[in-house]
Amino acid sequence: MLLILQLRFVRGDQYAIALALLDEGQLVLGVLACPNLPFTSISGGNPNAFNGEVGCLFFSEVGQGTYMQSLNGSSPLKVQVTAVENPEEASFFESYEAAHYMRYLTSLISEKLGIKAPPVRIDSQVKYGALSRGDGEIYLRFPRKGYREKIWDHAAGCIVVTEAGGLVTDAAGIPLDFSKGKYLDVDAGIIVTNQKLMPLLLKAVRESLNEKASSL
Numbered sequence: 023m024l025l026i027l028q029l030r031f032v033r034g035d036q037y038a039i040a041l042a043l044l045d046e047g048q049l050v051l052g053v054l055a056c057p058n059l060p061f062t063s064i065s066g067g068n069p070n071a072f073n074g075e076v077g078c079l080f081f082s083e084v085g086q087g088t089y090m091q092s093l094n095g096s097s098p099l100k101v102q103v104t105a106v107e108n109p110e111e112a113s114f115f116e117s118y119e120a121a122h123y124m125r126y127l128t129s130l131i132s133e134k135l136g137i138k139a140p141p142v143r144i145d146s147q148v149k150y151g152a153l154s155r156g157d158g159e160i161y162l163r164f165p166r167k168g169y170r171e172k173i174w175d176h177a178a179g180c181i182v183v184t185e186a187g188g189l190v191t192d193a194a195g196i197p198l199d200f201s202k203g204k205y206l207d208v209d210a211g212i213i214v215t216n217q218k219l220m221p222l223l224l225k226a227v228r229e230s231l232n233e234k235a236s237s238l
């Protein structure tokens with residue numbers, strides 16, 4: 023059994039304290055505390071320009087769904103990813119930090135999907151929490167060449183989203199494998215969305231990666 027703890031502070035914006043439990047390489051439990059995330063949906067707004075209550079705790083156990091409560095201790099509410107099927111109605115999350123990903127690639131993918139909303143840029147695994155409760159439909163993560171993803175940056179977020187009905191895969195549609203040590207061996211990047219949108223997202227990702235390869 024392996025316990026993963028991630029503690030991440032950022033520039034006063036969004037950050038998460040993430041805890042996951044692996045049993046023989048399988049995710050069984052995840053807890054994601056997001057002290058600066060508004061308790062109500064950030065859909066269509068800026069999470070850092072919000073006056074209401076902030077502080078959310080997401081927790082999931084395999085097969086049991088995902089729940090969210092306020093960090094002040096409200097009763098837990100079951101959360102679900104959205105049921106949006108039309109990519110034109112979708113919005114997507116990506117890193118706040120431009121150095122963490124290939125922005126031209128995420129904008130190409132969103133263009134191919136016909137997404138109209140601008141990207142929602144948030145630090146850390148808060149993106150997984152926000153997606154799990156339906157604040158947006160898609161999370162795109164395409165680090166620059168040579169970067170290797172670590173399990174502690176994705177384990178809690180992955181179970182929080184999957185238990186809320188979403189899918190977390192690499193760019194080829196393969197679910198993340200947490201059984202191989204500290205690194206995730208992913209093909210090109212990580213994509214997250216609901217079950218309805220995943221086939222269209224995978225197609226847009228494949229086409230975008232092919233265009234990128236042929237332009238080199």
Ligand SMILES: Nc1ncnc2c1ncn2[C@@H]1O[C@H](COP(=O)(O)O)[C@@H](OP(=O)(O)O)[C@H]1O
Pocket residue numbers: 029030031116117118119121122123144145146147165166169172175
């Ligand atoms: N060049 C890079 N590309 C992608 N991810 C990176 C990166 N450098 C660091 N990271 C990881 O991405 C995490 C933040 O994710 P995000 O980009 O979604 O905010 C960082 O967490 P820490 O800053 O806690 O180490 C770090 O582990």
Ligand SMILES: [Mg+2]
Pocket residue numbers: 028030
């Ligand atoms: Mg880190």
